[in-house]
Every structure is written in C-alpha cells, then in structure tokens.
Amino acid sequence: MPDRLKIIGSYLSPYVRKVLACIELKGLDYEIDPIAPFVGDDRFSRLSPLRRIPVLIDDDLVLNDSSVICQYLEDRHPSPTLYPADHADRARARWLEEYCDTRLADVLVWRLFYQLGVKRHLFGEDTDQATVRQAREVEIPAALDYLESQLPDEGFVFGTLSIADISIASFFRTAAFVRYAIDAARWPRCAALVAQVQALPVFDKLARFEDCMLRLPLAEQRAALLSAGAPLGSDTLGTAKPRHGLRRE
Amino acid sequence: MPDRLKIIGSYLSPYVRKVLACIELKGLDYEIDPIAPFVGDDRFSRLSPLRRIPVLIDDDLVLNDSSVICQYLEDRHPSPTLYPADHADRARARWLEEYCDTRLADVLVWRLFYQLGVKRHLFGEDTDQATVRQAREVEIPAALDYLESQLPDEGFVFGTLSIADISIASFFRTAAFVRYAIDAARWPRCAALVAQVQALPVFDKLARFEDCMLRLPLAEQRAALLSAGAPLGSDTLGTAKPRHGLRRE
Numbered sequence: 011m012p013d014r015l016k017i018i019g020s021y022l023s024p025y026v027r028k029v030l031a032c033i034e035l036k037g038l039d040y041e042i043d044p045i046a047p048f049v050g051d052d053r054f055s056r057l058s059p060l061r062r063i064p065v066l067i068d069d070d071l072v073l074n075d076s077s078v079i080c081q082y083l084e085d086r087h088p089s090p091t092l093y094p095a096d097h098a099d100r101a102r103a104r105w106l107e108e109y110c111d112t113r114l115a116d117v118l119v120w121r122l123f124y125q126l127g128v129k130r131h132l133f134g135e136d137t138d139q140a141t142v143r144q145a146r147e148v149e150i151p152a153a154l155d156y157l158e159s160q161l162p163d164e165g166f167v168f169g170t171l172s173i174a175d176i177s178i179a180s181f182f183r184t185a186a187f188v189r190y191a192i193d194a195a196r197w198p199r200c201a202a203l204v205a206q207v208q209a210l211p212v213f214d215k216l217a218r219f220e221d222c223m224l225r226l227p228l229a230e231q232r233a234a235l236l237s238a239g240a241p242l243g244s245d246t247l248g249t250a251k252p253r254h255g256l257r258r259e
Numbered sequence: 260m261p262d263r264l265k266i267i268g269s270y271l272s273p274y275v276r277k278v279l280a281c282i283e284l285k286g287l288d289y290e291i292d293p294i295a296p297f298v299g300d301d302r303f304s305r306l307s308p309l310r311r312i313p314v315l316i317d318d319d320l321v322l323n324d325s326s327v328i329c330q331y332l333e334d335r336h337p338s339p340t341l342y343p344a345d346h347a348d349r350a351r352a353r354w355l356e357e358y359c360d361t362r363l364a365d366v367l368v369w370r371l372f373y374q375l376g377v378k379r380h381l382f383g384e385d386t387d388q389a390t391v392r393q394a395r396e397v398e399i400p401a402a403l404d405y406l407e408s409q410l411p412d413e414g415f416v417f418g419t420l421s422i423a424d425i426s427i428a429s430f431f432r433t434a435a436f437v438r439y440a441i442d443a444a445r446w447p448r449c450a451a452l453v454a455q456v457q458a459l460p461v462f463d464k465l466a467r468f469e470d471c472m473l474r475l476p477l478a479e480q481r482a483a484l485l486s487a488g489a490p491l492g493s494d495t496l497g498t499a500k501p502r503h504g505l506r507r508e
Contacts, residue, residue: 059358059362059405060358060361060362068347071347071350071351073350073351073354074354074357075353075354075357077353077357078350078353078354078357079350081350081353082346082347082349082350082353085346085349085350086346097331097334097335098317098320098331100331100334101320101322101327101328101330101331101334102320102322104324104326104327104330104331105322105323105324105327108323108324108326108327109308109309112309113309156308
C-alpha cells in the first residue's frame, strides 16, 4: 500500500487549488501541509528549488510546478480524465492552462491579490494603487477579452470538465478574495464558465478551507481547518518568517 | 494530404530551438517564418496573444507555448518518443523542461544574452554590467548547481534522448551566442550533457541556420538561410519595427 499523496501549499494559491481540484476529482487519498503563503524554511527550499508552491510528494517522487503535477496525476490516475482526448483540444486545453498560469497570474494574482491582500496584510506594506488601477482598467479587461474569444456560449470549454476550466476558475477564485468579480454583461462567457465551475462540489469544498484561512489569524487556522474537515498532515514547514520569493508554480 | 507544419519564430530563441529539434527528430515536414526577435506586426499579435515565439500552425490549429507545442507533437506523432514512458520519469522530464523555460530563461537569456546581445545590437542600449556580473557569479552557478544534482554521470538524463536533454541544451546554446560556456571542472555532468546533445546531427543542422542569423545583417539573412537549406516559408510577419515584449513561450 503506497503512502497517501502529500501536497505542500496554501489553500489561497490558484496553483495549489488546480492540483487539489484534480486530486479531489480523481478521488485520491491525500494530506496537505497548508504552508502559509511566502513562508517556508530551508527544508522547503530543498523540496522546491524555486521556492514555489504547490509541491507534490508521491512516495519517493517530489514534484514541482502545478502543470507538471496535474499532468502527472492524469498519467498516473487517468480516471476520470481531465484532459480532452482529441490531440488538438488537449493542446488547446494545455495552452489555456498556460495562459492562466502566466497571464492571469500576472494580472489577477500579482497586480491585484498581491497588492490588495498579501502586501498589505502579510508584509504590512502599502498597496500600489496605480498598479491596481492599471490592472482593473486595462490588463484584466484585455485578458478577459482574449478568454471570452476562446470560450463556448455555454458549458465547459471542451464539453466535459477539463484542466482548462479548472485553471480559469482557480485564478478567478483567488481574485475574488479581494472582491474582484467578472462583469457578466461585458464578458458573459467568462462569467458563466467561472460561476459554473466554482459551483461544483469540489470547488465548494475547497472554498470552506479557504474561508478558514481568510477569516482567521494564522495561529487559529489549523484548528479551524481540522474541524472543517481539511486533510491536514502532521508536519509543517511553515515555521520561518514570511519572506518574498514564493512565486508562481 | 495535410499542409506542412508552419513555425513562426527565430532560430536564436531557445524556445524555438526546442520545438524545431522535436520536429526534426520526428522527421516531420515543416516550414519556418524566421521572424526576427522582438519583431512582429498586428497579424503576429493575433496568432500569439502574448506576443511570444514560437507559434505552431498545423492546418487550422494555431498553438502557442513551446512546452504545449512539444507535447502536442509527441501526442500527434509519437515516434520516436521524446518523453520517458515511466510516469515518474516523464513528470521529472517535464519539470526539468519547466526549470529551463523559467529559471534558465531568466539567468541565461534575460540576464545574459539579452543584456550582452539583444539590448546592445538590436535596441542600441547599454548593457547593465551589474546584472551580467550577478548572473555570471551568482545566479547561473546556482542554477548549474541544481542541474548538476539532477543529472546522471553520463548519457542522457533518462537513458534515451528526451525533452529534458533537448531543453537544457537549447538554453545553453543561446547562452553560447554571447560566449558563455559551462565550466566542466566545476559542473562536469552539465558540461558533458550539453556537449553530447549539441553534438547531435539535429543541433548541428540548426546551428548552421543560427550562424547565418548571427553573422549577417537582417537584410542578408534570408538568402543565406535559403542557401544553407533552411525550410523558409514564403510569408513573413517580421516587417514591423522591433519592439519590446516578445518574451518567453
């Protein structure tokens, strides 16, 4: 009997959320070390050479990068499939995932969530309002314009739920932590897709754990997560002082 | 009979080199629009929403991102295989590719090749010597230390040639354009792997085309590439003034 999967990473990260959604949808046994964002000691650096989350530990395999991890989970546990069977669709799904991991990450996570949430509350630094304004008025609309051109009128992007849907919804969930919502009148396809995916039981379940972290100080989160049913591991790497440098994966 | 594959992208880009190496190794029919780095008009923006190279056009499929393209080529044309069969090895190969695409890109392409080559010769701007010094003395050695810990004493990373070997060699080839060479006494595995891969006929063939672009002014490159046997397409998107923003893919 192999060990259960272990994930290191915060419930607040869209990259961690992608991986957890895949693990939950595939019904795999796992535990999580919900390391706080931007926290992690030297043991963490050894597991994640770029100091990024999530990290997957599967027996003696230690994996970095959410896209690599999701594809590994698909290879290893192909049912239910989360990548389209058609080669062209599968490639387009991976491209949409990459678009989220880079462009949505830039505009939603680093220019919005980081500025309005992490920078202020974790590091005690001022928000750069010009960056936030440029993101809200120019960069996020441009990204939504592109996504809107790629999405269907209704349903999931490739018919059945795939990594593309999971990725898009994961990033907009982190943006919602700082009260960003898609204007459904301007981008109806994007708004409908995100609402549909975030209404799935798996996203609803993860949202309960995310809420524990958002609402409570660090010292109270572990107990709250446990009573909400989060599969916490016994170990934690999150003992060091927060520091910059835990970026995208 | 489907159209031949079309690639848009410069021979000098490590991301383009990865894709061309896969196409050549799989023996596929293709043509290239060798768009100059940082050049590209609005038609290019429509094909590549993030204004990155390479772009693959396969009939009516337009694909961005070198990792997505290489995986698509593997799915569509599985022989010879360039991804390890074992799930864990395949995941590790993809991780090493990602490490190259992000970390080697930062330190070898953006802090070295861009500063010493592109910025000076294409944009007529000064090299930031402090950035180059930090890259040479601290950041590149740190990346090589990590890679050295991941590579075997001899041979390819996973026994037979894979996307991991192709990626590592592709990035160090672009670094070589500004005379960077790995210190074989300090990082013997990295130096041996890169030398072994770059000695393959496919890298040798691509190097002839790269040399045309390095040695000649833009106006003379097309004729030189044609006489060197490069499969140039009839169209070109590279008519606009160079501008910043054509980054990694």
